Amino acid sequence: METEIPAMLTAHALAHGTRFTFHSSRMRMKTVAKEELAAMDGESDRCALELTDARVDVLGYACLVAIMSMGRGYHRVSQERLQGRTAENGAPAPVITSAGALVDALPVIGAKRIALVAPYMKPLTKLVIDYIEQEGVEVADWRALEIPDNIAVGRHDPENLPGIVAGMDTGNVDAIVLSACVQMPSLPVIAKVEAMTGKPVVTAAAATTYAMLKALGLKTAVPGAGALLSGAY
Template structure:
């Protein structure tokens, strides 16, 4: 969240007049486990309250798996509740979540079938797959990279992603979810994977950036950030 989304907004500044500032409040989590994710989600109200002090224009809840591990459709409940926290502080603010942004992005792309790459352990990845499918998109195949430590997720080599996708059967997929996680870096690999597969490629960070720009009523376009942010949508 703190790396790729600012990178995309900075890239957009090269082609559009709007300028952005970036503010963050952090929820604690070290090991990507269901228990730690639930505890982390419990801190989201505090974070929304803190950020509302800065009167930001839009908030993005970064952790996709924290939302998806809380049960089907939880992103709607989370977004509504966190917006209420900002309203209580006199600053009603649009809230998007990376989980909601990803499933909505697949609808925008018209993707009925996808393949998914995720850094999580297999049980958590299966929760993510189930969540996506319950939102109306079939997951044909997935890769769970099974990286338990949150910092190691951020250190994963982006350059490995094209080979990971190349080893999957994406022939019937409408789109590729290259990273179902805002923490795992993927942006640099998106153009290569789109060229490799001939399919639109989306990531949690790209989807979140798209939703933030839409919430700001700005044209959702970023150079080098895949089909969703190409200007076609």
């Protein structure tokens, strides 16, 4: 969230003459486990209040699996509650969750069957798959990289991803979710995987950026960020 989304917004600024400022407030989490994720989500109201003190125009909730591990459809509950916090603080602003952004982005590009790569342990990855499938998208093939440490997730080399995708069955999917996690880097290889597979590639970070740009009423075209941000949607 603090690396790839600013990179995409910077690319947007260069392409379209927009200007962005970036503000963050942290929900603590070290190990990507269900208990820590639930505790982390409990801090989201505080973060929304802190960020609206800066009178921001849109808020992004960074952790996809924190939302999805709270139960089916929880992104709608979270977004509504946090938007309520922004209004209570006298600075109403739309709230984008990366979980909601991803499941909303897939129908935009016409994806009904996907292949997915996630850094999580297998039980959490299966929760993510169940959440996405409950939203009407079939996960035809998937890989769980089983990286429990959140810092290690952020340090995973994106250059490993094309090789991982090459070992997956992507022939009958409509799109590839190259990173179902805003913490796992993927932006540098989105174009490479699209060229390699001939499929549109979406990531949690790209979907969040798309949703933020839509909420701000800005052009949804970011060079090098994949099909969703090509400007076609």
